[in-house]
Amino acid sequence: MPMFIINEQGRILNMVTRENDILNQAIEAFQKETNLHIELGPEQLVLDNRRRIDAILRINLHGKTTEYWAEVKTTVTNITVGQLAHQFEDNPEKCLLITRYVQPQLAKALRDLHIQFIDTVGNAYIDDPPTLIYIRGNKPQPIFVFMPEEGMLGRAGIQVIFALLCKRELCNAPYRDIAEQAQVALGAVAKVMKDLAAQGFLIELNDKQRRLVRRKELLDKWLNAYAEKLRPKKFIDRYKATKPDFWQQAEIDRFDAQWGGEVAAYRLTRYLKPEIVTIYTRKPIHNLILNLKLRQD
DNA sequence: ACCTATAAATGGAATACGGT
């Protein structure tokens, strides 16, 4: 039986964040939706290449039993889809994604990638010829409100944490200074600091002294959040170079731009040639484009 | 079924406020 909590704002949050609960609910929902039986295998399976299978399921379709390796994910984002596609590529027909809720758009994307899935509200995509099950559009009930990954998610938070990680002393500065450094609104700082403290990344030593701890761990979180929330937003466009080796000579400092890691690595090691050249800069970019002779791709 | 238009929900900026 699922458990529910109510937060300060009176919102109902469900606690189906544990992988086991998701697994069981998804199985139940699938059976209810399709009248097919799923057997949850008791055994654990560890693949040779250190990968662990979360669970083994057997689905009985017209007398034929198919075994599935289940990968349970609490949340599925565009990034996890990419990881899954890679992870499943060895034997896509056996792999099954199990998650809380798959939106219609996501369902389509997963089908296109042939990633089979079931979720806790009865959406599913199972492609086991001659059987094809594709259910989407089942909505999560209001009670299944997404449990906000309590924390400093969001653009502002990412920027604040970046500033804090860069400058050790900054956490003792007034919120106004932090806001200035991180280029965010004053109000946002308070929220981030509160969340950081709640999660044990920020310790109040005394009235005026704070310390940022577990920095490595925080950086990990930051990397994920950055890749997911901030980087896509900062992405300007994709271009094709007219001269493949343009990056060897070009000086871009005067355009207020910096090379990405690939070029930087080459300049340091002279070893790997960059496949994709990333440039960090600000709009407007016309002059840069003209100078490097880039074409929109 | 898919794409576009409209509506609802957030997150965060700006502003105002009260305390030290």
Next chain:
DNA sequence: ACCGTATTCCATTTATAGGT
């Protein structure tokens, strides 16, 4: 005067509906 907190409001994102 300086600083953190609360409130308001706007923009951007996400879900829903409607039309082709």
